Amino acid sequence: MKLLLIEDDRDAAGYLVKALTEAAYTVDHAADGREGLFQATENEYDVIVADRMLPHLDGLTIIEVLRKQGSRTPVLILSALGSVDHRVEGLRAGGDDYLTKPFALSELLARIEALLRRGQIAPAPEMKLRLADLEMDLLARTVTRAGRRIDLTAREFKLLEFLLRRAGQVVTRTMLLEGVWDLHFDPQTNVIDVHMSRLRQAVDKGFDQPLIQTIRGAGYSLRVE
Amino acid sequence: MRTSVLRLSVVYAATFAVALVALVFAIYLLTTRFINTEVDTVIERDAQSLLQAYGRGGTRGIVGELTLRATTFSRINAVYLLTDSEGFVIAGNLPAWPVMGARDGQWVEFEIEFREGGRELRRPVRAVVLQPAVGLRLLVGTDLSDRRELGQRFAVAAGIATVLVTLLALGIGYRQSQRILARVEGVSRSCKEIVDGNLGRRLPLAGNDDEFDALAIEVNELLARLARTTDILRTSLHSAAHDLRSPMHRMRLRVEQTLGDTQPAESSATSPERDALELVLNDVDHMQRVLTALLQIAEAESGTVGARPEPVALDTMLSELGELYQPQAEEQGIELRVESESGSCVLGHRQLLAQAVANLIDNALKFSSPGSCVALKTWQADHRQIISVTDQGPGIPADERARAVEPFVRLSNAPPRDGSGLGLNLAAAVARLHHGSLKLEDHNPGLVALLDLPAYKVTKTS
Numbered sequence: 001m002k003l004l005l006i007e008d009d010r011d012a013a014g015y016l017v018k019a020l021t022e023a024a025y026t027v028d029h030a031a032d033g034r035e036g037l038f039q040a041t042e043n044e045y046d047v048i049v050a051d052r053m054l055p056h057l058d059g060l061t062i063i064e065v066l067r068k069q070g071s072r073t074p075v076l077i078l079s080a081l082g083s084v085d086h087r088v089e090g091l092r093a094g095g096d097d098y099l100t101k102p103f104a105l106s107e108l109l110a111r112i113e114a115l116l117r118r119g120q121i122a123p124a125p126e127m128k129l130r131l132a133d134l135e136m137d138l139l140a141r142t143v144t145r146a147g148r149r150i151d152l153t154a155r156e157f158k159l160l161e162f163l164l165r166r167a168g169q170v171v172t173r174t175m176l177l178e179g180v181w182d183l184h185f186d187p188q189t190n191v192i193d194v195h196m197s198r199l200r201q202a203v204d205k206g207f208d209q210p211l212i213q214t215i216r217g218a219g220y221s222l223r224v225e
Numbered sequence: 226m227r228t229s230v231l232r233l234s235v236v237y238a239a240t241f242a243v244a245l246v247a248l249v250f251a252i253y254l255l256t257t258r259f260i261n262t263e264v265d266t267v268i269e270r271d272a273q274s275l276l277q278a279y280g281r282g283g284t285r286g287i288v289g290e291l292t293l294r295a296t297t298f299s300r301i302n303a304v305y306l307l308t309d310s311e312g313f314v315i316a317g318n319l320p321a322w323p324v325m326g327a328r329d330g331q332w333v334e335f336e337i338e339f340r341e342g343g344r345e346l347r348r349p350v351r352a353v354v355l356q357p358a359v360g361l362r363l364l365v366g367t368d369l370s371d372r373r374e375l376g377q378r379f380a381v382a383a384g385i386a387t388v389l390v391t392l393l394a395l396g397i398g399y400r401q402s403q404r405i406l407a408r409v410e411g412v413s414r415s416c417k418e419i420v421d422g423n424l425g426r427r428l429p430l431a432g433n434d435d436e437f438d439a440l441a442i443e444v445n446e447l448l449a450r451l452a453r454t455t456d457i458l459r460t461s462l463h464s465a466a467h468d469l470r471s472p473m474h475r476m477r478l479r480v481e482q483t484l485g486d487t488q489p490a491e492s493s494a495t496s497p498e499r500d501a502l503e504l505v506l507n508d509v510d511h512m513q514r515v516l517t518a519l520l521q522i523a524e525a526e527s528g529t530v531g532a533r534p535e536p537v538a539l540d541t542m543l544s545e546l547g548e549l550y551q552p553q554a555e556e557q558g559i560e561l562r563v564e565s566e567s568g569s570c571v572l573g574h575r576q577l578l579a580q581a582v583a584n585l586i587d588n589a590l591k592f593s594s595p596g597s598c599v600a601l602k603t604w605q606a607d608h609r610q611i612i613s614v615t616d617q618g619p620g621i622p623a624d625e626r627a628r629a630v631e632p633f634v635r636l637s638n639a640p641p642r643d644g645s646g647l648g649l650n651l652a653a654a655v656a657r658l659h660h661g662s663l664k665l666e667d668h669n670p671g672l673v674a675l676l677d678l679p680a681y682k683v684t685k686t687s
Contacts, residue, residue: 009471015478022485053467080470081463082517083524084576085531101474102513105481155548181549185580186514189587194552 001116002026004043006036006050006059007078016049019105025112033057040066045073047115049108052079052090060093067094074115078103084184106218110170117169129164132224134203134211136164145207155180156199163212163222172219196220230402237398242391249383257376261351264367265332268353271303272365279357284315287357291316302368304337304350310360322362327354337368349373408437412444420660423533424452459529466520473516477509518647521577525654530574534659536681537575539603539610540565546579547601550586558595561586565603571610572681573659581655581663584648585614585674592618592672609661610680617671626665652676 003025007013013029020027028043030036033054040048040062048066052059063075074096079086082100090098096118097111129136133146141157143150152160162179163171173192177183196212204210213221278290287307295305295318306317314321323335331354336347352366411429418426427448428441480502524530547563554561571578582601589599597617604611621629630653652674653663661678 009475011475012471012478015475015482018482019478019485080467080474082466082470083521083530084574088532100517101470102477102509103474105478181545183549183579183583184576185583186517187549187583187587189553189590191549191553194556195549198552 001046002028002044003112004028004030004036004039004045004048004050006030006033006040006048006054006062008032008051008054016108019109020112023109033059033062037062037065040071040073041069047112048073048075049112050075050077052077052081052086060090060095063094074118076108076111076115087184104217106170106215107172107174110172110175110218113169114166114171114175117166129161129167131164131167131211131222132209133207134164136161143203145203150202152199152202155195156202159195159199160203160222163220166222168221168223170215170218170221175219230399230406233402233406234395234398237402238391238395241394241398242387245387245390249387253376253379253383256379260372260375264351264369264372267300268351268365268367271300272353272355272363275305275363275365276355276357284358284361287361287363288316300367302371304352304364304366304368306362306364308362310362315361317364319364322364323350324354327364329354329356333364333366412437412441419448424448424455455527455529458527459524459531462520462523462527462529466516469516470513473509473512477506480505480509515647518651521580522647522651522654525577525651525658528658530577530658532574534572534574536570537573537578539569539571539578539612540567542575542579543569543582543601543603543612546582546586549583550590554590554599557590557593559590559593560598561590562598562600563602564600566605569603569605569610570681571659571678573678574655577655577658581652581676582612582614584652585676588648588674589614589616589618589672592616594618597671605680608680610678612676612678613673615668615671615673617668620667620670620672621665623667626667629665630663649674 001024003020005013005016005020005027007016007029008031010031013031017027017029028039028045030039034056036050036054037057050059050062054062059077059079063077066073066075075094076097076099077090077095078099078101079090080101087098087100096115099108099111127137127139129138134143135145136143136157138161143152143157143160159176159180162176173190174186176192176196177185177187196214200210200212204212209224211222211224213223213225215221275287275290275294279287282289291305291307294300294303295316304317304319306319306322307315308322309315312322319337323337324333327333332351333354334349334351336349338345338347340346349369350366351369352364355363355365357363408429408431415426415428427445430438430441432438484499484502484506543565544563547561551561586599586601593599593616599617600613600615602611602613602615629649631650649663649665656663656676656678659678661676664675664677666673666675
């Protein structure tokens with residue numbers, strides 16, 4: 001997977017390139033906006049990670065130009081500006097996700113992975129989501145595991161659907177809060193963990209093979225270990 | 226606005242009408258006085274010449290003169306009567322003495338009755354009584370009916386004119402007030418937009434250099450300066466955010482990198498260095514939370530939130546937040562109750578409002594003990610939308626309650642928290658951004674946090 005990192009902070013960029021390379025990405029680095037736009041138009045990338053405030057050309061302009069040229073490469077915006085307004089601006093400019101600095105590397109990796117997978121999801125609407133013996137019927141709004149019906153609240157259903165659509169990926173707490181609740185702030189307590197432990201009770205209790213995995217320091221993942 | 230237009234134009238017309246009536250009345254009074262004086266002068270002169278005729282020719286002289294005047298050379302509307310002391314008519318154009326007991330030189334007013342074409346008519350007369358000699362009584366007067374009629378016509382004409390002019394004034398007043406109020410309305414609409422955060426808006430100019438335009442230009446200059454200041458403030462907040470977050474970002478990356486590099490062979494193994502680095506990560510995350518909260522408070526307090534406010538359905542928001550915190554409350558053995566009136570709506574920023582309420586719930590749960598209840602409610606009261614979060618915890622002492630919602634104030638005995646510790650301050654700042662307030666009250670036992678916001682009327686389009 002080829003990734004372009006546009007980041008003017010040399011130190012930060014160095015660490016990010018190292019971490020992303022370790023995560024098996026082929027990383028190109030551009031140190032300013034002009035170079036970033038040049039590289040983004042010259043080469044094919046699977047994902048672009050762009051800082052918002054850059055010399056010569058800011059991140060939002062780069063995305064706008066790319067989108068006007070017809071590029072659909074997913075872009076993750078990194079920014080030291082963290083308000084909801086900035087996030088909305090970033091997404092409106094054509095960005096696909098927005099991450100405020102400082103962030104945990106695991107958060108960055110989870111979000112890049114989510115962007116890459118999003119491109120692969122078939123556009124046809126799915127009627128059923130499956131993982132191992134877990135099956136979710138989106139029309140009937142029912143969930144069964146090994147043929148046994150699992151009763152979920154509306155929100156638990158939404159939570160499980162979010163995880164099933166990203167089966168195998170790491171999903172962070174903030175991604176869950178954004179994706180399932182549409183809340184873009186950091187609650188002071190671990191409300192998400194309590195929801196996940198309830199979902200785990202419903203989905204995994206009484207089965208030999210746990211499907212909801214806790215990824216230490218990152219979040220959760222729905223997969224067969 | 227409609228009522229103001231009506232009220233202003235009625236006041237305008239009424240003022241005009243009163244002035245007009247006063248003017249007409251003054252003219253009427255002056256004119257009638259002038260006419261009356263003239264009548265008296267004419268009568269006096271007439272009487273004088275008759276007395277002179279008596280002086281020249283005695284009774285015969287005056288009778289001759291009277292007969293002459295009463296029949297041919299009389300002035301218009303003249304009334305004469307000469308009688309003896311018994312009341313026997315000697316000469317004149319009246320059939321009988323009209324007033325009893327009038328003395329020499331006395332002015333009298335009476336009416337004479339006569340028939341004309343089968344109709345009984347009464348005519349007012351003003352006259353002077355004289356005694357040219359013993360045994361003679363002379364009455365010289367003027368029929369006033371023409372003058373009276375003139376006065377009446379004058380009154381009618383004045384009345385009609387007053388009514389017409391008043392109607393005209395009402396019309397003009399209505400149009401003028403409408404124009405003025407339309408401009409006032411334009412200004413107030415613009416002001417409302419500006420207050421709601423659209424600092425780019427300016428007051429409209431009519432382009433006719435009137436006082437309104439002068440005022441608008443002044444206000445617009447003020448707004449331009451305000452917009453500049455806000456811009457500077459926003460830019461400095463952003464650069465502060467950038468300048469603080471960038472090194473924190475590097476710090477976090479460095480620590481994470483080091484932790485990754487020093488990955489021990491056995492993943493369960495720990496070392497003092499690794500523990501210290503993990504703590505540094507926690508500290509960075511805590512700093513990040515505090516910084517974010519501080520910046521949010523600063524943005525909300527200075528009104529530099531860029532996005533336009535939108536209708537936010539509070540009943541939906543509260544039930545979602547209640548549902549978000551429900552499992553956590555249950556874990557703590559606390560009953561979390563949500564009661565909201567449907568149609569509860571405010572104009573604002575959903576994320577900020579949700580965060581404010583989430584902070585209040587966080588706070589309530591933090592200070593609640595198992596078995597107690599936290600209630601989340603919203604209701605409308607007199608164009609206000611109130612959101613309350615009630616707990617049965619220890620509460621906050623009365624003297625600290627007001628201070629707790631001031632910007633950047635932290636309570637002295639606030640226990641250490643895992644959050645930013647600025648939850649209440651942020652909630653208060655968000656309330657103020659929405660032209661509302663956050664009040665903390667005693668719930669005896671416990672605390673009730675009241676977010677008091679202007680209600681938004683939902684207009685149903687479907």
